[in-house]
Amino acid sequence: MSIVIRGAAKRYVSRGREIRALDPVDLDIKAGEFIAFVGPSGCGKSTLLNMVAGILPMTGGTISHDGKPVSGINRAVGYMTQVDSVLPWHTVFDNVELPLKFRGVPVAERRRRVTEMLALVNLTGFENSFPIELSGGMRKRVALAQVLVYDPTTLLMDEPFGALDAQLKLMMQAQLLSIWQATGKTVVFVTHDLAEAVTLANRVVVFSGRPGRIKVIETVPLSYPRDPFKVRFNPQFETAYGTLWAALAPEIAKGEAI
Amino acid sequence: MAGHADEAAAIGGGKSAAVAAWDAENSARRRLILIGRIVVGVVFVSFWEFSSGRLIDKLFVSSPSAVSSRLWKWLLEGSLWNHLSITLYATALGFIIGSLVGFVLGLLFGRFQTVADIFDPYITALYSIPKIALAPLFIIWFGIGIESKVAVSASIVFFVVFLNTYAGVRDVNPIFVHATRIMGGNELHVLRHVMIPSAASWVITGLKVSVPYALVGTVIGEFMSSNRGIGFIIAQATGLFDTTSVFAGLVLLGVVGAIINVALRHAETWLLRWKASN
Numbered sequence: 318m319s320i321v322i323r324g325a326a327k328r329y330v331s332r333g334r335e336i337r338a339l340d341p342v343d344l345d346i347k348a349g350e351f352i353a354f355v356g357p358s359g360c361g362k363s364t365l366l367n368m369v370a371g372i373l374p375m376t377g378g379t380i381s382h383d384g385k386p387v388s389g390i391n392r393a394v395g396y397m398t399q400v401d402s403v404l405p406w407h408t409v410f411d412n413v414e415l416p417l418k419f420r421g422v423p424v425a426e427r428r429r430r431v432t433e434m435l436a437l438v439n440l441t442g443f444e445n446s447f448p449i450e451l452s453g454g455m456r457k458r459v460a461l462a463q464v465l466v467y468d469p470t471t472l473l474m475d476e477p478f479g480a481l482d483a484q485l486k487l488m489m490q491a492q493l494l495s496i497w498q499a500t501g502k503t504v505v506f507v508t509h510d511l512a513e514a515v516t517l518a519n520r521v522v523v524f525s526g527r528p529g530r531i532k533v534i535e536t537v538p539l540s541y542p543r544d545p546f547k548v549r550f551n552p553q554f555e556t557a558y559g560t561l562w563a564a565l566a567p568e569i570a571k572g573e574a575i
Numbered sequence: 576m577a578g579h580a581d582e583a584a585a586i587g588g589g590k591s592a593a594v595a596a597w598d599a600e601n602s603a604r605r606r607l608i609l610i611g612r613i614v615v616g617v618v619f620v621s622f623w624e625f626s627s628g629r630l631i632d633k634l635f636v637s638s639p640s641a642v643s644s645r646l647w648k649w650l651l652e653g654s655l656w657n658h659l660s661i662t663l664y665a666t667a668l669g670f671i672i673g674s675l676v677g678f679v680l681g682l683l684f685g686r687f688q689t690v691a692d693i694f695d696p697y698i699t700a701l702y703s704i705p706k707i708a709l710a711p712l713f714i715i716w717f718g719i720g721i722e723s724k725v726a727v728s729a730s731i732v733f734f735v736v737f738l739n740t741y742a743g744v745r746d747v748n749p750i751f752v753h754a755t756r757i758m759g760g761n762e763l764h765v766l767r768h769v770m771i772p773s774a775a776s777w778v779i780t781g782l783k784v785s786v787p788y789a790l791v792g793t794v795i796g797e798f799m800s801s802n803r804g805i806g807f808i809i810a811q812a813t814g815l816f817d818t819t820s821v822f823a824g825l826v827l828l829g830v831v832g833a834i835i836n837v838a839l840r841h842a843e844t845w846l847l848r849w850k851a852s853n
Contacts, residue, residue: 370753370757371757372753372757390753390756390757391757392756392757392758392759394757395757396753396754396757398750398754400748400750402750402751402753402754404751404755404768404769404772405849405850406772406773406775406849407768407772407849415755415758415760415768416758416759419755419758419759419760419761419764420759447848447849448849449849449850463758464758467758467759
């Protein structure tokens with residue numbers, strides 16, 4: 318088991334009122350699994366992800382990752398968000414090298430692994446560019462190289478492709494899928510886009526609106542390798558999408574009504 | 576031919592017709608600005624020269640020719656460098672001390688909110704005192720030598736740099752901090768790779784503003800009591816109604832200030848090369 322979540326909950330106080338961001342949830346995520354969290358905004362899907370990353374302290378329950386309880390920043394994961402977490406003042410090479418530097422990897426090996434990783438995400442030749450000089454898709458690939466270079470067992474991704482245009486999004490999905498299949502990492506992928514979730518994941522978890530809790534967990538019966546450009550025309554895709562949409566739609570409507 | 580140019584534009588090698596036209600337009604504009612600047616300068620200096628003694632008493636405004644020959648005389652005597660060097664030295668020292676202390680304290684306060692909240696009213700009170708009003712006190716403490724001038728300019732520079740550094744650290748995007756820590760960075764890494772670079776644009780703005788202030792601080796110190804420096808020259812000449820020397824001193828200050836500003840702008844462009852050019 319890669320991630321074991323038992324009764325994890327989050328409450329906080331805002332303007333003198335207690336807000337239940339996430340009611341206690343239980344979830345087991347198998348090693349090598351690609352799992353997606355979907356739900357309306359404010360349903361606690363990002364909250365749960367951030368608790369696995371150790372960024373947000375829990376107000377109840379436990380989470381263990383690779384057998385170790387999460388308390389404080391979890392350095393065994395790779396973390397990628399919609400906002401560019403690539404440091405704008407470092408070049409592409411320096412950005413990808415940073416985690417290895419932090420982890421005390423010797424210089425020669427650092428250089429070798431960074432070069433290898435940049436080749437993997439098709440960014441060879443851009444080593445000395447600053448992120449501002451790259452396109453949005455290229456910056457995403459830098460971020461991907463940055464989290465893959467130190468070989469974490471688990472990738473936590475919070476709407477990583479949210480800001481990209483539709484075609485670019487599909488291309489990034491294809492690249493992520495092929496990397497996932499080649500490396501066998503566990504991926505937890507938060508998105509509000511149900512089609513993206515069904516395209517990528519083994520299992521899709523639907524969260525209900527505030528207070529957040531898990532409403533439905535559905536296995537996607539499509540086999541891998543999947544082609545993000547074509548998989549949506551598969552009848553099994555439609556069935557899975559339909560079932561999940563039936564669970565998700567009322568939650569979104571609930572959010573809109575408030 | 577046209578097809579050739581388009582291809583060059585598409586692959587970015589060579590100069591397409593559009594790029595050449597844009598370059599030409601740009602350099603024409605730059606030439607116009609340069610010529611305009613020279614014209615404004617020449618007109619102003621000529622008018623000054625013409626009106627001095629004709630429209631306004633020479634005693635009040637001197638004249639460009641008298642000022643430049645006074646500067647030339649100082650240069651030959653060696654007194655120019657004698658006075659300029661002491662002013663520059665005090666300015667640089669005040670700038671370095673003030674910005675170093677301001678930067679370190681700014682980082683500290685930015686990181687520890689509670690400390691910042693405790694000291695906030697005192698900092699605000701100190702900040703509200705015109706630093707010039709401290710000059711007499713510094714002269715009592717440090718004497719009429721260079722130390723009191725350094726103290727005045729350092730106290731001015733300190734606040735500018737401190738407040739900008741503090742604001743810069745508070746402005747850091749928390750995503751960068753979280754991501755860096757998950758990547759394996761410790762507190763020191765976060766400081767070195769996130770806090771300081773992120774605050775850099777604020778800090779550099781602060782430094783750019785504070786260099787002229789450092790000069791102001793030094794000159795004010797020299798006005799009050801000294802026996803060397805540009806401020807001393809101006810104060811002494813004022814006492815003797817020697818407007819030529821007063822203007823010569825002012826010209827020196829203007830030139831020095833302008834040179835420092837150009838140097839800072841270049842430093843800024845290089846340090847912030849990762850940012851989008853506006």
